[in-house]
Amino acid sequence: MKKLRLGIVGCGIAARDLHYPALKELTDKFEITAVTSRTKEHAENFAKLVGNPIIFDSYEELLSSDIVDAVDLTLPIQLNVPFIEKAIKKGKHVICEKPISTDVETGKKIVELSKQTDKVIYIAENWRHIKKFYLVKKLLDRVNNPVYFRWNIWVGMDEENKYANTKWRQEPKHVGGFLSDGGVHHVAAMRLIFGEIKWVSAFIKKVIDYLGGPDFLTSIFEFENGVLGNYTVSYGINGQDEFEIVGKDKRLKLVENKIIIDNEEFEFEENMGYKEEFEDFYEVVVNNKENELGSPLEALKDLAFFEAAVYSKGNRVDLKTLL
Numbered sequence: 001m002k003k004l005r006l007g008i009v010g011c012g013i014a015a016r017d018l019h020y021p022a023l024k025e026l027t028d029k030f031e032i033t034a035v036t037s038r039t040k041e042h043a044e045n046f047a048k049l050v051g052n053p054i055i056f057d058s059y060e061e062l063l064s065s066d067i068v069d070a071v072d073l074t075l076p077i078q079l080n081v082p083f084i085e086k087a088i089k090k091g092k093h094v095i096c097e098k099p100i101s102t103d104v105e106t107g108k109k110i111v112e113l114s115k116q117t118d119k120v121i122y123i124a125e126n127w128r129h130i131k132k133f134y135l136v137k138k139l140l141d142r143v144n145n146p147v148y149f150r151w152n153i154w155v156g157m158d159e160e161n162k163y164a165n166t167k168w169r170q171e172p173k174h175v176g177g178f179l180s181d182g183g184v185h186h187v188a189a190m191r192l193i194f195g196e197i198k199w200v201s202a203f204i205k206k207v208i209d210y211l212g213g214p215d216f217l218t219s220i221f222e223f224e225n226g227v228l229g230n231y232t233v234s235y236g237i238n239g240q241d242e243f244e245i246v247g248k249d250k251r252l253k254l255v256e257n258k259i260i261i262d263n264e265e266f267e268f269e270e271n272m273g274y275k276e277e278f279e280d281f282y283e284v285v286v287n288n289k290e291n292e293l294g295s296p297l298e299a300l301k302d303l304a305f306f307e308a309a310v311y312s313k314g315n316r317v318d319l320k321t322l323l
């Protein structure tokens, strides 16, 4: 089996705690041949962890080497667009962490670039690989005529939280700060289940002083299939998440590791989606599978929800006006 030679760019939390554990299980498909980061010491520590690949002092040097087929970008969001553009210019495939960019306008550049290049641009949205959401979608028929969906998410980051302490999150350059950084996962899951979102009306707030940017959002929105939704999320407040789909005479709830429809329970295998997203990236690059799950346009649509929500101030914003 052909192995993809991967250069990891940015040796922070995502690279160490999320991507490397997945890649460790996929050594038949990937070989980490190069790493680079802004701080050499971080690249050196990461290199030691992953089997001593070549350490490059700069991204440009890594790209100019002939030891990588693809780059894995795990960077502050504002670097995604310029780093993807540079990789494509140098003829490398790209897997890049979500969100696609800081805002919809700049994200569109990547959507356009992906149409023009024969290299793969894969936006890694691991929630598009989480099995329980596909089971919810499959079970949707059992909730006769779903009319309403409600999702309350209480992330509850404390002051020591590792994500809260990254400088680029403390001074966010991406729209809505935590709301879009974490929220694109939630919208990816909602769109996977119900399809496209037509419009959104939202209020956002800054509630927690140690979190950079706004950290609370409450919204009402409508899917193109007519289902109405409420989505409320807080990155600082703790609580029990609630996920419920309401039909005319049945309700579906997602409670911990079970899907419950009235008195029936359905179990599923929990997964985080990181391993699956790398497997999918491999199929897209090596076996020409269609890039559906890492599609830049899908990632742009997830981000558009938050741009609309941030600018809504309670007004209804049609997502098509942004896209």
Ligand code: NAP
Binding pocket: 009, 010, 011, 012, 013, 014, 015, 018, 036, 037, 038, 039, 040, 042, 043, 059, 073, 074, 075, 076, 077, 079, 097, 098, 099, 124, 125, 126, 163, 166, 167, 168, 181
């Ligand atoms: P992080 O810990 O701050 O890591 C970012 C890394 O980028 C740091 O190691 C930093 O370098 C490096 N960097 C910054 N500027 C650079 C430059 N000019 N050239 C090369 N490297 C540079 O952030 P993170 O939490 O890993 O987040 C990174 C990305 O992953 C974000 O897009 C985030 O949204 C995403 N993410 C996704 C998930 C998920 O569940 N899918 C979870 C977390 C994060 P130094 O440390 O060397 O200075």
